Amino acid sequence: MRILLVGEFSRLHNSLKEGLLALGHEVVTVNNGDGFKNFPADISIRARFFKSKLGNIPRQIWFRIFKYDLALLEHGIRFWMVSKKLKNFDVVQLINESPIQTVSKLELFLLKRIFKQNQKVFLLCCGIDFMTVTHLLQKKERYSVMNAYFENIPEAQKQFDYFFDFIAPPHQKIHTYLYENIRGVIASDIDYVAPLIENKKYLGILANPINTDKIVPIENIISNRIIIFLGINTGNSYKKGISYFEKALEIIQEKYSEKIEIIITKDIPYSDYQKHFEKAHILLDQVYGYDQGFNALEAMAKGKVVFTGAETEFLNHYHLHEDEVAINALADVNYLVEKLSYLIENPKEMERIGKNAIQFVRKEHHYIEQAKKYVAVWETN
Known part of the structure; x- marks a missing residue:
């Protein structure tokens, strides 16, 4: 055709x-x-x-x-x-x-x-x-x-x-x-x-x-600091609930300053965005979503732990469990801090979720x- x-x-x-x-x-x-x-x-x-x-x-x-x-x-x-x-x-x-x-x-x-x-x-x-x-x-x-x-x-x-x-x-x-x-x-x-x-x-x-043939997975193994990446598009930051991530990161930075590195960018070309999320272990995508968008899926295909839409409707549709392939992000700073803290303190969980995410994207996308x-x-x- x-x-x-x-x-x-x-x-x-x-x-x-x-x-x-x-x-x-x-x-x-x-x-x-x-x-x-x-x-x-x-x-x-x-x-x-x-x-x-x-x-x-x-x-x-x-x-x-x-x-x-x-x-x-x-x-x-x-x-x-x-x-x-x-x-x-x-x-x-x-x-x-x-x-x-x-x-x-x-x-x-x-x-x-x-x-x-x-x-x-x-x-x-x-x-x-x-x-x-x-x-x-x-x-x-x-x-x-x-x-x-x-x-x-x-x-x-x-x-x-x-x-x-x-x-x-x-x-x-x-x-x-x-x-x-x-x-x-x-x-x-x-x-x-x-x-x-x-x-x-x-x-x-x-x-x-998602072209998983072009995406080379990166093992989410923590050797030094845990890198958390937030890429902001200022034109839709309120639509995505970015302020909740920003407030959560302020608390996480103070709480785990010696264990983490936070990267925040604004309005950068897609190719530059990709370079940053390749270095990250955790990617913060969006709060107001029930399913994943394109950026989240490409990061998941890389083996990243993505905070994004992974609501009950999504879990039921794909027959998944909570926190199996991604973290469901909510408009609740305390909740986001709790989820981030758990991952930072349990890095093996990041490896588990990252591996599951790779397999999920390959299977469903x-x-x-x-x-x-x-x-x-x-x-x-």
């Missing part, structure tokens, strides 16, 4: 591409690199002019006056320039409801062109979109990535502005068009099942594909096996 993967946020499409290529399919990715993460693309629509020194000046002025980013417009223009090449694919998959990341009218225009030029189009639900925001605002879950918003934390509110873009009238037109025309929507992990479960276009959950599942869904819908 000829397959077009549009958009990228977590390296999901790049890993899926690797699995599909191994199966003999022809695959093309088109995306903007997702900002500082700088993910690769076969066809890049990254904003270059408005992120250059020359273009950044009018970009900043325009944003202050009109409150939208000209770099988004450039994404759309660059996609339009290559759109004639993006045709006659057997399958197109969109990373989410706004895979091009441009202004709404242009996004809709370009998506319509993709549908017109290709046979089957599928949608992924692996982040914020109309369905997830609508669901989260109903407060049906025990907690969610919107906790900080609901708690009216003043400095957090700006991080949630873009959530409401997905339920505003301009985006609702995109959402409606997509759900009228897609063959189906796929959830990438348990966090996205609840918003979709009653939707007639929902095709099920397909776990994140292997990129070729997951690619086979995607192909099966595409072929039967």
Whole structure:
């Protein structure tokens, strides 16, 4: 099959591409690199002019006056320039409801062109979109990535502005068009099942594909200090509950200063992020999750002990026990301190969890096996 993967946020499409290529399919990715993460693309629509020194000046002025980013417009223009090449694919998959990341009218225009030029189009639900925001605002879950918003934390509110873009009238037109025309929507992990479960276009959950052939496990053996790594993306720190990790680390630093080394980074490229977590024994990923995202899974495949979403729903789905493959992170500083303290004082537990994590990712997330599942869904819908 000829397959077009549009958009990228977590390296999901790049890993899926690797699995599909191994199966003999022809695959093309088109995306903007997702900002500082700088993910690769076969066809890049990254904003270059408005992120250059020359273009950044009018970009900043325009944003202050009109409150939208000209770099988004450039994404759309660059996609339009290559759109004639993006045709006659057997399958197109969109990373989410706004895979091009441009202004709404242009996004809709370009998506319509993709549908017109290709046979089957599928949608992924692996982040914020109309369905997830609508669901989260109903407060049906025990907690969610919107906790900080609901708690009216003043400095957090700006991080949630873009959530409401997905339920505003301009985006609702995109959402409606997509759900009228897609063959189906796929959830990438348990966090996205609840918003979709009653939707007639929902095709099920397909776990994140991880290229474990490229990831060399590192034995979590403690020879000196235990290294704890927290990589912060300041744009979504409240969404992930990072402040709970930061407060817990302050206590842990004081309590175990001679036994540990703490590494904290902010907004670094994905390649640099990988270098840091390779050195770490423990990785702090996110508090507000029921299942693991891409960064957590890649760290688990390395044999790290990851504090992330590993809730009861996840354990039941994969028939696992508590603390078997990861530590379920909660919005409770004392709980996080207790869990970290136990690991620091019982390093053999880190070895056990790390080995289990490697086997779990290989079994449930292997990129070729997951690619086979995607192909099966595409072929039967």
